[in-house]
Amino acid sequence: MRIVTIIGARPQFIKSSVVSFELRKAGIDELVIHTGQHYDKSMSAIFFSQLGLPQPAYNLEVGSGSHAVQTSKMLVGIEEVLLKEKPDLVLIYGDTNSTLAGALAASKIHIPVAHVEAGLRSHNMRMPEEINRLVADRLSSMLFTPTFIGKKNLLLEGFVKEKIFLTGDVMYDAAIHFSKSIHPDDLSIDPNILNNPFVLATIHRAENTDNPENLKGIIKALKKISEQIRVILPLHPRTKRALQELDLNSSLSPSITVLEPLSYFDMIYLESRAQVIVTDSGGVQKEAYFFRKPCITVRTETEWQELIDTKWNSLVNPADSDGIIDAFNKIMTPVDWPQLYGSGDASKKIVLSIDTYLRK
Numbered sequence: 218m219r220i221v222t223i224i225g226a227r228p229q230f231i232k233s234s235v236v237s238f239e240l241r242k243a244g245i246d247e248l249v250i251h252t253g254q255h256y257d258k259s260m261s262a263i264f265f266s267q268l269g270l271p272q273p274a275y276n277l278e279v280g281s282g283s284h285a286v287q288t289s290k291m292l293v294g295i296e297e298v299l300l301k302e303k304p305d306l307v308l309i310y311g312d313t314n315s316t317l318a319g320a321l322a323a324s325k326i327h328i329p330v331a332h333v334e335a336g337l338r339s340h341n342m343r344m345p346e347e348i349n350r351l352v353a354d355r356l357s358s359m360l361f362t363p364t365f366i367g368k369k370n371l372l373l374e375g376f377v378k379e380k381i382f383l384t385g386d387v388m389y390d391a392a393i394h395f396s397k398s399i400h401p402d403d404l405s406i407d408p409n410i411l412n413n414p415f416v417l418a419t420i421h422r423a424e425n426t427d428n429p430e431n432l433k434g435i436i437k438a439l440k441k442i443s444e445q446i447r448v449i450l451p452l453h454p455r456t457k458r459a460l461q462e463l464d465l466n467s468s469l470s471p472s473i474t475v476l477e478p479l480s481y482f483d484m485i486y487l488e489s490r491a492q493v494i495v496t497d498s499g500g501v502q503k504e505a506y507f508f509r510k511p512c513i514t515v516r517t518e519t520e521w522q523e524l525i526d527t528k529w530n531s532l533v534n535p536a537d538s539d540g541i542i543d544a545f546n547k548i549m550t551p552v553d554w555p556q557l558y559g560s561g562d563a564s565k566k567i568v569l570s571i572d573t574y575l576r577k
């Protein structure tokens with residue numbers, strides 16, 4: 218029994234780390250293809266060394282490019298490996314171009330696909346991620362969904378319930394597992410930045426970086442917030458480039474503390490100590506919740522509606538800097554903290570289902 222895991226972008230390294238660990242425990246042979254979508258040390262290699270991921274058997278090194286260029290290179294590379302390795306199942310994560318390419322390449326040559334983080338929807342077809350996840354779900358034989366809403370979405374779209382596995386969220390597993398084992402020596406952040414209260418912010422989503430009105434709105438709001446409290450901004454390379462193009466980079470400091478992309482340990486350490494988190498990241502919205510931090514999401518919709526319903530997260534239009542500042546000034550920490558993302562055993566449940574599927 219052999220499975221091939223296809224990953225390529227930062228959040229996929231984190232998600233797959235806990236599942237790979239369980240696969241090893243279950244004695245399932247896993248071979249990893251890294252598409253090379255993310256390639257900077259701080260966006261890729263650091264996660265392999267820190268999270269104990271198996272080294273990829275193949276790195277396709279596709280690099281950056283337009284959607285078509287990037288996805289087509291992945292398709293060619295993945296198909297070649299799958300034809301050679303003949304796995305019994307292909308495992309894909311999330312909603313990136315690497316997810317889409319994995320689903321397409323495998324399903325066309327009749328290799329069953331299992332999708333971790335199935336069923337999430339923003340209902341915004343202008344997001345590349347929404348297109349990727351719709352296609353990936355449709356082509357998958359096993360749909361591992363993290364939330365009740367994800368399961369409901371899949372049922373509404375007509376998927377048979379036998380294909381749907383409500384497992385909880387592997388990112389919750391990772392946050393629990395790794396936050397317990399972080400030692401101060403593992404951290405690279407300057408400890409001085411922890412001396413005073415701070416807001417942690419991340420921005421990288423295409424609809425914000427590629428829309429100057431949105432990006433300027435967010436930066437204006439963060440600068441204003443930094444007059445009250447330190448703002449720490451680890452910068453995704455996409456955002457760095459967009460800020461350079463708008464000539465905004467130099468105006469960020471000293472009010473905003475801009476950092477390079479952080480390791481996962483540094484990131485969750487900061488999240489767990491922040492007063493408030495401001496983000497457009499899917500993963501960071503949930504990690505805010507895991508660490509019981511109120512979050513402002515600078516987007517017009519979210520795939521994690523349960524965070525809005527429980528009032529741990531507020532959605533604010535990114536172009537509306539006054540709206541972001543207002544949300545920040547009104548922020549409250551709710552009392553109730555329901556188990557929205559399972560009990561930290563999503564990866565175990567996923568591997569158990571995969572094992573059963575492969576034995577049939």
Ligand code: UD1
Pocket residue numbers: 226227228254255256257260261281282312313314315345346421423454455458
């Ligand atoms: C991708 C995913 C997004 C996910 C994000 C996680 C798609 C369509 N988008 O977005 O869903 O939330 O990853 O971080 O798959 N770059 C570098 N070095 C790197 C990687 C990227 O400099 O190691 C720069 C390049 O200029 C590149 C840009 O970032 O053009 C965007 O990278 P890309 O992988 O295309 O998309 P992300 O914005 O990272």
Ligand code: UDP
Pocket residue numbers: 227228231419421451452477478479480481482484485497498499500501504
């Ligand atoms: N992350 C990280 N370093 C950073 C920013 C984010 O390790 O500088 C982690 C974060 O803790 C979360 C994941 O990357 O686990 C989220 O990835 P990202 O925001 O890039 O993508 P998304 O979740 O929006 O797809």
